[in-house]
Amino acid sequence: MSDKPRKQVHLAAHFPGVNNTTVWSDPQSGSQTDFSSFVHLARTAERGKFDFFFLAEGLRLREHRGEIFDLDVVGRPDSLTVLSALAAVTDRIGLAATLNTTFNEPYELARQFATLDHLSNGRAAWNAVTSPDAFTGENFRRGGFLERSLRYDRAGEFITAARALWDSWADDAVVADAESGVFIDDASIATFHHGGDEFSISGEFNVPRSPQGHPVQIQAGDSDGGRELAAQQADVIFSRHSGWDDGRAFFADVKRRLATYGRAPDDLKIVPAAVAFLGDDREDALEKAAHIRRQQVSPQGAIAFLDRCGDAISRRTIPTVRCRTSTPTSAPRSPAAGCATSRTRSRWPRSGGTSPRPSTSASVS
Amino acid sequence: MTKSLHIGISIDGAGQHPGAWRDPRARPERLFTAEHTVELARLAERGVLDYVSLDDSFRLRTDRTDHVRGQLDALLTLARVAPQTASIGLVPTVTTTHTEPFHVSKNLATLDFVSLGRAGWLVDVSTTEAEAFHFGRRTVAGPADLYAEAGEAIDVVSQLWDSWEDDAVIRDIGTGRYIDRDKLHVTNFEGKYFSVRGPSITPRSPQGQPIVVVDAVNELALEVGIERADVILIHAASITDAAATRERIRRGLVGVARAPDDVAVLAVIDVQLADTNEAAAAMRAQLDAWGGRLPASALEHIGTSQALADLLEAWAAAGVVDGFHVRPATLPDTLERFVDDVVPVLQQRGVVRTEYVGTTLRDHFGLERPANRYATTRAHGGT
Numbered sequence: 001m002s003d004k005p006r007k008q009v010h011l012a013a014h015f016p017g018v019n020n021t022t023v024w025s026d027p028q029s030g031s032q033t034d035f036s037s038f039v040h041l042a043r044t045a046e047r048g049k050f051d052f053f054f055l056a057e058g059l060r061l062r063e064h065r066g067e068i069f070d071l072d073v074v075g076r077p078d079s080l081t082v083l084s085a086l087a088a089v090t091d092r093i094g095l096a097a098t099l100n101t102t103f104n105e106p107y108e109l110a111r112q113f114a115t116l117d118h119l120s121n122g123r124a125a126w127n128a129v130t131s132p133d134a135f136t137g138e139n140f141r142r143g144g145f146l147e148r149s150l151r152y153d154r155a156g157e158f159i160t161a162a163r164a165l166w167d168s169w170a171d172d173a174v175v176a177d178a179e180s181g182v183f184i185d186d187a188s189i190a191t192f193h194h195g196g197d198e199f200s201i202s203g204e205f206n207v208p209r210s211p212q213g214h215p216v217q218i219q220a221g222d223s224d225g226g227r228e229l230a231a232q233q234a235d236v237i238f239s240r241h242s243g244w245d246d247g248r249a250f251f252a253d254v255k256r257r258l259a260t261y262g263r264a265p266d267d268l269k270i271v272p273a274a275v276a277f278l279g280d281d282r283e284d285a286l287e288k289a290a291h292i293r294r295q296q297v298s299p300q301g302a303i304a305f306l307d308r309c310g311d312a313i314s315r316r317t318i319p320t321v322r323c324r325t326s327t328p329t330s331a332p333r334s335p336a337a338g339c340a341t342s343r344t345r346s347r348w349p350r351s352g353g354t355s356p357r358p359s360t361s362a363s364v365s
Numbered sequence: 366m367t368k369s370l371h372i373g374i375s376i377d378g379a380g381q382h383p384g385a386w387r388d389p390r391a392r393p394e395r396l397f398t399a400e401h402t403v404e405l406a407r408l409a410e411r412g413v414l415d416y417v418s419l420d421d422s423f424r425l426r427t428d429r430t431d432h433v434r435g436q437l438d439a440l441l442t443l444a445r446v447a448p449q450t451a452s453i454g455l456v457p458t459v460t461t462t463h464t465e466p467f468h469v470s471k472n473l474a475t476l477d478f479v480s481l482g483r484a485g486w487l488v489d490v491s492t493t494e495a496e497a498f499h500f501g502r503r504t505v506a507g508p509a510d511l512y513a514e515a516g517e518a519i520d521v522v523s524q525l526w527d528s529w530e531d532d533a534v535i536r537d538i539g540t541g542r543y544i545d546r547d548k549l550h551v552t553n554f555e556g557k558y559f560s561v562r563g564p565s566i567t568p569r570s571p572q573g574q575p576i577v578v579v580d581a582v583n584e585l586a587l588e589v590g591i592e593r594a595d596v597i598l599i600h601a602a603s604i605t606d607a608a609a610t611r612e613r614i615r616r617g618l619v620g621v622a623r624a625p626d627d628v629a630v631l632a633v634i635d636v637q638l639a640d641t642n643e644a645a646a647a648m649r650a651q652l653d654a655w656g657g658r659l660p661a662s663a664l665e666h667i668g669t670s671q672a673l674a675d676l677l678e679a680w681a682a683a684g685v686v687d688g689f690h691v692r693p694a695t696l697p698d699t700l701e702r703f704v705d706d707v708v709p710v711l712q713q714r715g716v717v718r719t720e721y722v723g724t725t726l727r728d729h730f731g732l733e734r735p736a737n738r739y740a741t742t743r744a745h746g747g748t
Contacts, residue, residue: 024536024543025536025538032534033478033567033568034478035448035478035479035481039448058566059467059566060562060566061549061564061566067546068544068546068549068564070542070543070544070545070546071541071542071543072543073543074534074543074544075529075533075534075544075566075567075568076566076567077471077474077475077478077479077567078468078471078472078474078475078567080441080472081440081441081444081472081475081476081479082444082475082478082479084441084442084444084445085444085445085447085448085479087399087445088399088403088445088446088447088448088449089448103465103467103468104465104468105463105500105502107423107463107499107500108423108463108464108500111423111437111438112438112441114437115437115438115441115442116441118397118398118399118437119399119437119441119442119445120399138560138561138562139467139561139562139563140465140467140559140561141465141558141559143560169435174394174396174397174435176386176393176394176396178386178387178388178389178391178393181387181430181431181655182430182431183386183393183430183431183432183433183434184430184434184435185430186428186430189425189434199501200501201498201499201500201501202498202499202501203424203495203498203499204424204425204495206422206423206424206425206434206435206436207397207435207436207437207438208397208435298538298541299541300540300541300542301541
């Protein structure tokens with residue numbers, strides 16, 4: 001044994017929700033929307049001293065051939081609202097949510113995260129994602145306004161603007177001195193100005209600086225743009241690269257980018273997706289894994305999978321090209337979308353996606 | 366026998382009065398903590414009141430260094446309160462001018478989920494240039510547009526709440542279907558101010574439709590309330606005044622084919638309580654000296670708890686309102702007095718409930734859980 005202190009890893013737990021690998025058919029599988037399900041998982045993760053509990057987001061229900069896809073879990077509550085409520089029934093665990101930078105505005109979202117950070121005494125984290133598609137846009141005022149190529153520009157500018165808002169209040173702005181009658185000194189609230197291609201905003205933020213100052217910033221994109229954004233602005237990057245060689249390459253690539261922004265390698269934590277099947281012994285675990293995998297694919301699900309992937313297979317794209325998985329943020333638009341599920345179980349969805357593959361064990365615990 | 370009065374309480378900041386935070390019983394350093402709001406909500410719950418409301422906006426409301434500045438997001442704050450309360454209704458202000466109806470709908474539905482059916486929505490608009498600059502997307506619209514847009518927002522939010530039927534999640538292992546997609550509905554809302562396709566990403570919430578509250582601060586707001594609210598807050602200076610507004614609302618409801626009983630009318634009242642009239646007046650003078658005057662309101666009571674109970678009972682007996690939206694001058698002091706001194710008197714006189722009979726905010730208001738507008742069968746479940 002070496003005397004060198006061992007480096008500890010960070011653990012996050014993901015609520016297995018809207019996803020084709022969530023086993024909803026198991027008798028032990030609980031409600032996907034009742035608050036009690038979230039409480040159970042968040043408290044369990046907290047008992048395990050996890051770093052944070054994570055909720056994904058999707059702003060339009062997935063469709064298949066023009067109809068709402070009905071074979072997977074569908075429907076979820078709003079993440080920030082659930083996390084604020086969870087702050088009341090947990091003490092230490094981080095509370096992380098995916099929030100879209102395309103269909104939100106900095107002032108409102110910065111307020112919401114600062115609020116969550118106040119309400120949880122400093123436990124808020126934000127996975128910033130982008131969604132360029134017009135499909136999701138149909139649920140929002142502006143529709144599908146964002147060019148795909150601009151999505152990381154928008155995300156980066158959004159985070160920059162949000163930080164300008166969070167930083168516009170001094171840490172000790174709230175004096176609340178009844179004697180002198182000063183609640184807040186004028187000098188403690190700066191006006192903010194952000195002028196960019198995506199946002200042109202100015203004025204005064206209206207939430208005191210929160211315990212963490214900024215929530216922990218998460219990034220999940222795997223494309224070059226996503227990795228660059230992470231290197232520039234994120235504290236944590238989710239990774240779909242769970243294999244040894246793949247993981248090493250990703251690690252090296254992402255850490256290499258940090259120097260450009262004057263950041264040290266430790267400033268960005270890499271959190272790859274992992275799925276665990278636990279049993280009393282190896283044999284038991286393997287049995288359980290097999291059982292869960294069988295449950296993940298119903299006959300109807302397999303047919304739908306083939307249906308969606310048929311065209312892609314005929315173009316021989318499956319073995320060589322990673323199919324874009326159908327993600328919570330966007331419905332499948334290409335024929336291949338939504339495939340590559342069973343064989344990429346432990347991957348994050350496509351860049352700009354919002355959720356890791358679910359921890360299947362959690363859904364049947 | 367008189368119908369039970371409904372009572373909601375504003376629990377904003379340190380109280381309505383701008384000088385309230387300097388009261389020795391205030392804890393102004395705790396204003397931005399969860400505990401502050403949790404304690405006030407629990408206090409209101411001890412008084413078996415219908416709901417607490419929390420104001421919100423996208424701006425600093427004042428430039429004065431001697432006033433409270435800053436506020437947390439109201440909906441999230443009340444979500445934080447939900448697990449630590451059991452019965453009290455939770456009614457945040459959510460504005461409609463710079464927000465997305467899709468988000469508003471799912472956020473309020475989620476507040477309803479985490480509170481097991483206690484969510485309400487106090488609808489408001491953003492009128493200032495400051496707020497417009499904070500979003501940088503549009504110029505300030507005129508009041509007519511702002512309220513017309515608010516009306517559309519209520520429509521689409523409410524449609525999205527119904528976009529899932531109660532029994533849409535079927536988990537049918539035989540067919541492999543998690544949902545029955547025939548029970549999910551595309552709303553395809555096309556209005557003047559926005560179009561929203563739907564359905565919501567959030568299933569139908571415990572109440573089906575959280576309570577919609579409109580503060581009739583002006584004629585336009587009143588119209589929105591008449592057309593769409595479950596609860597209308599009115600500003601009336603006297604019983605005669607209130608009777609006239611009530612009649613106006615009744616006629617308005619008939620005009621839009623709504624039943625008068627579908628809407629509860631609450632009078633807004635600013636309240637400052639003390640043991641004697643003199644003490645109440647002295648305290649008000651002190652608060653004024655600390656923070657300047659409280660903006661004038663139609664109905665205000667500065668005096669004893671006994672006199673307030675008499676006033677509320679008299680209005681109730683006249684049958685002009687269904688209850689009151691109480692705005693305490695100071696927190697927690699005025700609310701404590703209200704709960705400990707006013708409520709027991711009203712309970713003795715049989716004009717307010719002595720315990721909660723239902724679990725949801727709709728239950729408190731005696732409103733049915735509404736059938737889903739899109740449901741083809743009447744087989745909607747209870748909560």
